[in-house]
Amino acid sequence: MGLNANLLKAISRKGFTVPTPIQRKTVPLIMDGQDVVGMARTGSGKTAAFVIPMIEKLKSHSAKVGARAIVLSPSRELALQTLKVVKELGKGTDLRTTLLVGGDSLEEQFSSMASNPDIIIATPGRFEHLKVEMGLDLSSVRYVVFDEADRLFEMGFAAQLHEIMYSLPSSRQTLLFSATLPKSLVEFARAGLQDPKLVRLDTESKIAPGLESAFFTVKRAEKEGALLHILQNVIEMPTGAPEATKKVKEQANGGGKKRKRAGGEGVPANEAPSPHSTVIFAATKHHVEYLAALLKAHNYATSYVYGSLDQTARKMQVLEFRSGLTNILVVTDVAARGLDIPILANVINYDFPSQPKIFVHRVGRTARAGKTGWAYSLITGADMPYLLDLQLFLGRKLVLGRGDKSDSIFKDAIVVGSMVRDKMERCVEEVGKLLNDDEDLAAMRDVAAKGEKQYVRTRNSASAESVKRAKQIASDDTVGTNMLFENDEDNNIEQARLDMLAKVSGFRPQETVFEIGKRGGANDETADLIRKQRQRIERKQKQKAAKQQGADDQDALQHPPTSSASFHTAPEEQTGVDDSDDELVLTQPEGVNMDEASDSELELTFTAPPEDAGRKRKRSGWQDQEHFMSYTPSTINMAEDRGYGVHSGGTSDSHFLNQAKDATMDLANDENSGLKEASKPGMRWDKKGKKYVSRANDMDGSKGAKYITGESGQKIAASFKSGRFDAWRKANKVERMPRIGEMERANSHFAASGGGQGKRFKHKQERAPKEADKYRDDYEVRKKKVAAAREKRVGRFAEGKGKNELKGVEDVRKARKLKERRKEKNARPSRRK
Known part of the structure; x- marks a missing residue:
């Protein structure tokens, strides 16, 4: 180089x-x-x-x-x-x-x-x-x-x-x-x-190859219990003071002149943080404060960082986590970039991110330099569309519930499932009992819930296709227990309970409630009426199904499948042998590459139609494939490129300036004040101009009385020229x-x-003011200055109050007595003038 x-x-x-x-x-x-x-x-x-x-x-x-x-x-x-x-x-x-x-x-x-x-x-x-x-x-x-x-x-x-x-x-x-x-x-x-x-x-990989991830579906009210369940039963986080804290205390109590402060560089970098070190990402600063208090109440060594935290306090919190004095760091997205934490075992997404690239930055904290790490994410019903956006962005397979488990399934797929209900309910009960006993913690939870409403209102929206798929997944109810708990003893009991509930929910009785017990008995007008009504409805349903089947057969005869549709045909349906290979070879122009296309090229070039769009899709035979130019690029994965975009997915209505002026939350806004300010459209009253002005002017420095124009002609705040x-x-x-x-x-x-550190001399001596003279006009002012200097120990007051040289009555009596003793001992007459 x-x-x-x-x-x-x-x-x-x-x-x-x-x-x-x-x-x-x-x-x-x-x-x-x-x-x-x-x-x-x-x-x-x-x-x-x-x-x-x-x-x-x-x-x-x-x-x-x-x-x-x-x-x-x-x-x-x-x-x-x-x-x-x-x-x-x-x-x-x-x-x-x-x-x-x-x-x-x-x-x-x-x-x-x-x-x-x-x-x-x-x-x-x-x-x-x-x-x-x-x-x-x-x-x-x-x-x-x-x-x-x-x-x-x-x-x-x-x-x-x-x-x-x-x-x-x-x-x-x-x-x-x-x-x-x-x-x-x-x-x-x-x-x-x-x-x-x-x-x-x-x-291609976007995230570290050594990262394993698991996604847990939970209810909104059970997220705290799910977090405790992950810490206790999955990560097996120890409670109490970590080993690094014990070592620092032993060194401090071991004697010696040089004692190391807690939170200093008392632990080697290759030993800290601990193997259980975990970063928890939350949406707002109120969530961070609430979760930190909740985890401390459960005796976990916890640090926390958010955007508006004081710089010194933020540095101390991060230093404690880096040196191993705490095992858990609760943060907002302000720590997703830049913070260099060398050894990190786990990342927990308490609040799922609204953009795929935020997820990439979050999980980028772990599995560095060839090491392995885990990322756990809590998914509520509202977060499912964002999870599907992430799946498209990463290009990985979506596994719901149980499946064919392999050693690399958590590295190569998006594994989604619920937790073991019995163990999680115990953690939920622990959190509920703690909230009932601690009023301060319950108040913090209420504040976090209000902040979450602002956050949900201002975060980016998921794609329409992902929202539709999320509704289908929710309606199918096929999400079982996550494969991570497959070897759990309670998992088999949980799975049996889920199977029983599925059978009960899928039970369809042959009779209505009015007909039960009335068959073969006495005539009942209500039962007979309901029975005739049900038979009439069943007859109409059969006729409708037969008509639909006939329409499908007629459409299949009018539009037989062609070779261009073979890309959309499932592999198991292509059982027959194509007899037209020779004819196709004769009609191909010279110089055309006839090698088989790879799966990635097919995925980028063709989009599989939805299953229910068979009859509604029209043939596009007017397109000349040799000269036709599509408005969508064929060499770029649009889901991937949209996720990399700065302006919240790259849609036309999500430009940066529009986001800043409308109800859109920047990542730096992790508290309610920023969220509210970002969601205030419309006009405001300008006191100086005596008229209504747009709130958009507040962003370019024109809010208030003064602003100045920069070199580029743009308005900037007048405080820059103070x-x-x-x-x-x-x-x-x-x-x-x-x-x-x-x-x-x-x-x-x-x-x-x-x-002030160069050749020019600058004295640093501090002197206390002179004693106040009660005969001067500024006696009271000087008296206050002397009192302040004495309190701050400046000058002659540095070592405390000076020695009082005035002798009292007792001191004079004692001095006279000592003088008489000396005179008697020496037996000499006193000198007389």
Whole structure:
């Protein structure tokens, strides 16, 4: 790949010896200066695929002012992980890197930008804020990376990305990386790629080959009990404190000066998380809080993360799970991307995702690097259409209930079934008893139920065909116990009970309730009337069935099957031998490939008609197969490509802007406030303009009194130009920022690590105020300052209250007595003047 020695040494220090498939294909293209769209599974090394060429291209710090590389990430956690990789691979170089994410001090970020960084790793919102506030010139940028590109658009960063892209030079190199990308790049045209090269891996398997999955049909009211049943009887999750917590406590109680804090790096990375480590995905933050409290009440070591959680608390929760101090992590979809959890055994979808690509990202947390893992999903009646969409997207067989079990059935098929009723009912009763005893937990459940109503109202709709199939599956009632419980002792009893119920439900009596016991007895007018009515209805049904059979036979004589219909004929029906082979060979044009088509080509080219459309389907003999161009592509699996689409399945009415303005929930909205705001159409009253305005204007920064126009002409929030940068320049005595292309100032006091750490002296001594003088006018003010300094232990109050040198009456008496004793002992007369 043509990498330098320092970079190769850093790569080997990380333990990488062989590049991953995505790195093998993308690094040479990036080194050649081409725009690249890279697609691979989560955990396949996408971050290193763009960091290694970036460091190789930049080589060392440039004395000319201006950043040369920008990496945009959708979340703070992903930006921090990218920064960590850049620091590790950039050892041995003097490249300067800065991190610009929300939640950090703006003044510190002003200082870091003034230190002339080479690489900027940022989230779009904060980077756009600094660009407008500081008036940044991005004409020096040569390398731009959109990490998790589809997530950037889905989270509502479209306006910021448009403004940033307008400021970038046209000669830049643009890279898009994500675990899911559509084949068509129309949806990403706004990113400004020029003749991009598409690198698309794992389009056949989509999820890790070592992942085994099981889907359980449950009722909505029994989901908590089903979750406990999976943890107790399937995963066999231990209760109480994990082994890692016990080790940390033993180390803390073992003595020694250096004691390790709980939650620190006290456990080796290859031992934690535990083999039972499980991530549970829920729909909203209210579900996360409710499930975390429920699991803690059942004595499970649990951590939780959601979008609006404080950054410090989020970091602590993830660190506890990574270090093995907790076995369960309850999260929303905000953790489906970016969080690097090296060892993960199980993933549970408590709330089934509404898009197939969200499912791919969720289960991408486990079965990494050739390891095995399990994914369990709870399916309610409303989730069945989304499951069928997922089955079309993955291209796997759907197995309902029992079937021919093989070793790889859970890897190669969608295995759906119910749980063992007896064991699950015990867990449901446990949850019910706990909710009756704990009022706080019951209140949290009510809040989660209200949040779920908002979530269901705003999530994407499933395809119409999947909804129809789901109704057929529900009406057939063929879903039995899941094959995962085939060896369970209670499963045979459960299956016998289901068989008995099926027989009872399928029983059709020969007589009505009015005729029972009346046959052969005395004449009963009611029984005779009902008997005659039933006989008349049965006679009409027989006549209708005979007429339908005659119509089918007549249609078969008028439209005999042709060779073009052989693709729709079942294999068991093709028992006869075709005598027209010789005639077909004579009429074929020269040069036509007569080899047998593969199953995948037939699946992509032909669609099997529904079973009940035999007579209604018309023959399309007017189509000339040699020149006819269909409006549907014949080389693309439409279900697969629709699932990869950013705009919720790629339908015409699901464009991104329409979604943002109508009742559609972004993945980042995991609480009620975001869901309600997304579902408010119509107008609002503008107090300044004294008129009604569209709520769509709220999204582009025009809500409220002030807004400004960006470089691209787009309206952005006026808070982006708050004047804090000018105040920072005055406080740090910076006349003007250096322009792009100028040389760095030799006497600049902003070092690479930020302001205030360079050559210029800045004292850090803290002194307490003087004692308050009661004869001054500001006595009360100074008295309060002295009290505050004493409380904060500043200056002379650092060691507590000072020594009182005034002597009391007792001290004076004691001193006089000691003096008299000394004089008597020495027997000397006192000196007299």
